[in-house]
Amino acid sequence: xxxxEQAISRLRQIVGAEHVRADAASLEAYGQDALGQVHPPxxxxxPGSTQEVADIARLCNEHRVPLVVxxxxxxxxxxxxxxxxxIVVSMERLNRIVAIDEVNLLAVVQPNVITxxxxxxxxxxxxxxxxxxxxxxxxxxxxxxAECAGGPRAFKYGTTRRYVLALExxxxxxxxxxxxxxxxxxxxxxxxxxxxxxxEGTLAIVTEITLRLIPKPPARATLLGLFADIEPAVNAxxxxxxxxxxxxxxxxxxxxxxxxxxxxLGQEVVPAGTGAVLIVxxxxxxxxxxxxxxxxxxxCRDAGATRVSLAAGEADRERLWNVRxxxxxxxxxxxxxxxNHDVVVPRGRVPELFGIIRALKDEYRLRIAAFGHAGDGxxxxxxxxxxxxxxxxxxxKRAERVLFERVVALEGSISGEHGIGFAKAPYIGIELSxxxxxxxxxxxxxxxxxxxxxxxxxxxx
Amino acid sequence: xxxxEQAISRLRQIVGAEHVRADAASLEAYGQDALGQVHPPxxxxxPGSTQEVADIARLCNEHRVPLVVxxxxxxxxxxxxxxxxxIVVSMERLNRIVAIDEVNLLAVVQPNVITxxxxxxxxxxxxxxxxxxxxxxxxxxxxxxAECAGGPRAFKYGTTRRYVLALExxxxxxxxxxxxxxxxxxxxxxxxxxxxxxxEGTLAIVTEITLRLIPKPPARATLLGLFADIEPAVNAxxxxxxxxxxxxxxxxxxxxxxxxxxxxLGQEVVPAGTGAVLIVxxxxxxxxxxxxxxxxxxxCRDAGATRVSLAAGEADRERLWNVRxxxxxxxxxxxxxxxNHDVVVPRGRVPELFGIIRALKDEYRLRIAAFGHAGDGxxxxxxxxxxxxxxxxxxxKRAERVLFERVVALEGSISGEHGIGFAKAPYIGIELSxxxxxxxxxxxxxxxxxxxxxxxxxxxx
Numbered sequence: 001x002x003x004x005e006q007a008i009s010r011l012r013q014i015v016g017a018e019h020v021r022a023d024a025a026s027l028e029a030y031g032q033d034a035l036g037q038v039h040p041p042x043x044x045x046x047p048g049s050t051q052e053v054a055d056i057a058r059l060c061n062e063h064r065v066p067l068v069v070x071x072x073x074x075x076x077x078x079x080x081x082x083x084x085x086x087i088v089v090s091m092e093r094l095n096r097i098v099a100i101d102e103v104n105l106l107a108v109v110q111p112n113v114i115t116x117x118x119x120x121x122x123x124x125x126x127x128x129x130x131x132x133x134x135x136x137x138x139x140x141x142x143x144x145x146a147e148c149a150g151g152p153r154a155f156k157y158g159t160t161r162r163y164v165l166a167l168e169x170x171x172x173x174x175x176x177x178x179x180x181x182x183x184x185x186x187x188x189x190x191x192x193x194x195x196x197x198x199x200e201g202t203l204a205i206v207t208e209i210t211l212r213l214i215p216k217p218p219a220r221a222t223l224l225g226l227f228a229d230i231e232p233a234v235n236a237x238x239x240x241x242x243x244x245x246x247x248x249x250x251x252x253x254x255x256x257x258x259x260x261x262x263x264x265l266g267q268e269v270v271p272a273g274t275g276a277v278l279i280v281x282x283x284x285x286x287x288x289x290x291x292x293x294x295x296x297x298x299x300c301r302d303a304g305a306t307r308v309s310l311a312a313g314e315a316d317r318e319r320l321w322n323v324r325x326x327x328x329x330x331x332x333x334x335x336x337x338x339x340n341h342d343v344v345v346p347r348g349r350v351p352e353l354f355g356i357i358r359a360l361k362d363e364y365r366l367r368i369a370a371f372g373h374a375g376d377g378x379x380x381x382x383x384x385x386x387x388x389x390x391x392x393x394x395x396x397k398r399a400e401r402v403l404f405e406r407v408v409a410l411e412g413s414i415s416g417e418h419g420i421g422f423a424k425a426p427y428i429g430i431e432l433s434x435x436x437x438x439x440x441x442x443x444x445x446x447x448x449x450x451x452x453x454x455x456x457x458x459x460x461x
Numbered sequence: 462x463x464x465x466e467q468a469i470s471r472l473r474q475i476v477g478a479e480h481v482r483a484d485a486a487s488l489e490a491y492g493q494d495a496l497g498q499v500h501p502p503x504x505x506x507x508p509g510s511t512q513e514v515a516d517i518a519r520l521c522n523e524h525r526v527p528l529v530v531x532x533x534x535x536x537x538x539x540x541x542x543x544x545x546x547x548i549v550v551s552m553e554r555l556n557r558i559v560a561i562d563e564v565n566l567l568a569v570v571q572p573n574v575i576t577x578x579x580x581x582x583x584x585x586x587x588x589x590x591x592x593x594x595x596x597x598x599x600x601x602x603x604x605x606x607a608e609c610a611g612g613p614r615a616f617k618y619g620t621t622r623r624y625v626l627a628l629e630x631x632x633x634x635x636x637x638x639x640x641x642x643x644x645x646x647x648x649x650x651x652x653x654x655x656x657x658x659x660x661e662g663t664l665a666i667v668t669e670i671t672l673r674l675i676p677k678p679p680a681r682a683t684l685l686g687l688f689a690d691i692e693p694a695v696n697a698x699x700x701x702x703x704x705x706x707x708x709x710x711x712x713x714x715x716x717x718x719x720x721x722x723x724x725x726l727g728q729e730v731v732p733a734g735t736g737a738v739l740i741v742x743x744x745x746x747x748x749x750x751x752x753x754x755x756x757x758x759x760x761c762r763d764a765g766a767t768r769v770s771l772a773a774g775e776a777d778r779e780r781l782w783n784v785r786x787x788x789x790x791x792x793x794x795x796x797x798x799x800x801n802h803d804v805v806v807p808r809g810r811v812p813e814l815f816g817i818i819r820a821l822k823d824e825y826r827l828r829i830a831a832f833g834h835a836g837d838g839x840x841x842x843x844x845x846x847x848x849x850x851x852x853x854x855x856x857x858k859r860a861e862r863v864l865f866e867r868v869v870a871l872e873g874s875i876s877g878e879h880g881i882g883f884a885k886a887p888y889i890g891i892e893l894s895x896x897x898x899x900x901x902x903x904x905x906x907x908x909x910x911x912x913x914x915x916x917x918x919x920x921x922x
Binding site: 101102103104105106126127147148150154158159161162171175176177178179181182183184185186187188189190191192194195197198199203214215216218238241242244245246284285286287288290291292344345346347348349373376377378411412413414415416417418419420428431432433435436437439440442443444445446447458459 | 562563564565566567587588608609611615619620622623632636637638639640642643644645646647648649650651652653655656658659660664675676677699702703705706707745746747748749751752753805806807808809810834837838839872873874875876877878879880881889892893894896897898900901903904905906907908919920
């Protein structure tokens with residue numbers, strides 16, 4: 001599967017010699033993502049245009065060499081990691097906001113625009129791009145599209161999928177295609193746009209993205225609810241759903257996660273005795289925000305919150321949200337191995353999911369820190385493992401499979417946000433039937449007859 | 462492609478003899494939809510379970526006989542019409558609401574549940590299923606899924622696609638598959654659910670649908686804006702978008718459409734001199750509704766509305782919306798042939814679209830009645846043709862292609878709601894490149910290797 005020297009010369013011609021890298025440092029840097037496992041590619045190629053991407057794809061297809069597309073490298077499941085060598089095509093030079101179109105309420109961006117940069121550009125003109133993965137200051141829109149990124153605001157606003165109107169993409173065989181259009185409705189043929197969203201770089205190489213924007217909500221407010229234990233907090237979530245309230249976000253953080261943040265910051269973040277917190281954002285017209293926030297506060301109190309407080313102004317909001325955003329870093333800073341899963345259950349079954357987590361802690365003698373998008377039933381379950389303890393590692397491995405099995409038994413899914421990559425590929429058979437996997441592989445072959453694009457991802461070998 | 466007698470006997474065994482029909486009346490009735498062109502099938506089969514559907518599919522696949530799935534037969538592009546004969550599989554017996562799940566905010570339905578029935582069942586418990594195609598009292602959810610139905614509320618709430626969480630479907634080769642899950646987020650493998658939505662019954666036979674429901678907005682209001690001409694009405698739409706207001710609906714009706722309703726009802730529906738109307742719904746918390754409605758009214762007045770009035774109560778609302786819902790029937794009642802297109806342009810380009818319509822009227826000497834979802838840029842353009850006038854028919858045919866070409870030149874799409882079926886298949890090359898069409902055909906083959914499912918649809922021969 002090695003590229004012959006002649007093909008490497010051709011790659012240098014296509015993108016310019018300075019954009020082809022084979023030094024050890026580059027191969028290591030481009031051989032990993034946030035999962036933390038390194039699989040160096042044979043070569044890193046950094047194209048500067050769609051045409052260059054197409055030429056690279058054609059060359060790789062001709063030589064049957066794996067081509068792995070890389071955005072910002074913030075994925076959690078190894079989706080951008082070249083486990084089978086070959087070429088990493090980094091999209092880092094395709095990083096331009098092509099247009100913020102106020103008249104048609106849309107944005108056109110190249111794949112490596114950073115999510116938060118797009119959000120700021122939209123908000124500057126009173127528009128709003130809702131998807132807000134925790135890594136929004138470093139992840140790219142192209143990666144968000146590849147994984148169908150979510151985030152806290154998905155509760156009210158949906159995930160990346162809802163905002164993708166059209167794509168320009170290069171097929172692994174080299175054709176440049178355009179899917180969708182700038183119209184918000186389009187039922188002409190199969191919705192290849194939606195098929196490409198979440199396909200983890202295995203079907204095509206996205207080179208331009210047209211995104212729907214919405215008007216920025218004129219007002220918002222943030223509420224912090226403190227609870228003595230996880231149960232009343234979870235009950236508050238179901239109570240809100242019963243009251244038919246739809247906040248913008250409905251985030252839950254458990255005690256183990258809170259103490260990790262405390263240790264990381266070196267200061268208390270919540271009063272002693274706090275066993276769980278809810279962070280609830282409400283947005284919309286000011287009058288509606290006030291009315292909804294009253295309902296949220298009442299639901300929290302009724303569920304037994306020990307304290308309910310409204311953020312006083314934007315700085316206070318930021319401080320609250322900062323605790324939430326620091327969770328991943330804080331858990332990593334424990335020095336323990338953080339085996340991070342993003343399971344999801346039907347909205348009303350979050351209490352049962354926390355029952356599963358409690359049982360796993362006992363059955364497998366594990367530390368588990370859980371937090372996340374409770375309103376969506378999407379909880380980040382972090383198995384915190386001493387990597388020097390072989391028995392604990394082995395117990396974590398067993399617990400992981402059991403977690404997936406029990407989540408699927410609750411009619412949920414093994415991944416709500418992070419995708420499968422190669423890390424979860426061995427487990428997709430828990431959720432998908434053999435017939436569905438076979439069908440997906442036929443769809444893959446319809447795009448990529450020679451299987452060069454991101455091989456070893458999604459599907460178990 | 463005829464079924465041998467032995468296979469027909471087998472079909473009788475599968476569904477029961479009383480559910481296999483070959484009488485002339487049935488073949489005619491099941492050989493057409495709202496497009497009005499009749500292509501009788503060889504046989505109509507009416508299964509009562511998923512297993513029966515799977516057995517039928519396997520049999521058809523074995524004998525290479527066309528299998529055309531039919532819901533309520535309300536489609537406008539012949540999607541359910543068996544243009545190549547074979548078997549029509551009518552889903553009419555699969556018409557049960559399996560569950561309205563208040564805890565998890567979802568509904569599970571069989572395909573032939575009528576859309577309005579689901580809406581009423583959801584609203585009874587304070588929940589809401591937004592998609593509202595004009596045919597909602599007669600169309601089925603399965604058909605809505607096949608075509609990705611929209612409707613006025615798509616402006617705020619999106620189309621059918623946004624609500625489909627999971628599907629049970631039978632592949633044309635007979636396997637029963639489940640896609641998606643009851644969780645609102647799911648990124649496990651390719652999103653086959655979204656691929657099936659809008660695939661017009663060409664990829665698989667949907668036998669059960671799991672739909673996301675949302676809380677019913679507690680309040681709503683309806684505004685009628687009257688304008689002397691189409692231009693100020695269209696300007697009001699763009700003004701609203703500029704003011705970042707998102708009503709639930711933003712419907713525009715032109716003068717020709719209004720006079721058709723007047724003739725149909727035999728009474729004036731708007732004051733003399735009215736050249737266009739806007740019907741705007743706002744919903745949400747009461748306080749927000751009031752605030753938003755003020756903005757809507759101001760935008761209409763600023764754009765030059767001759768009158769702006771709020772519906773006084775639910776009966777008045779219904780009366781207003783009834784005018785809108787009667788448009789199609791009224792245009793049909795003219796006795797003219799109504800060639801109905803559902804083109805869509807980027808939201809801000811609606812003025813240009815009405816410019817195109819005006820030009821077509823002149824260039825091709827045609828009556829054209831236009832109305833629809835102005836907020837989405839999705840306008841129903843009805844060429845009203847004297848079917849006894851060969852020259853006018855021919856001019857309409859030419860105008861149709863020019864309309865599509867000009868809409869695509871505006872970065873729009875030739876269909877926003879009705880799909881392609883066989884009526885628009887000759888035109889998809891205006892919008893989609895040869896590479897995209899070839900890719901879609903490979904996707905089709907991944908599902909349906911023998912091409913038995915709804916042949917002759919979407920793709921030109």
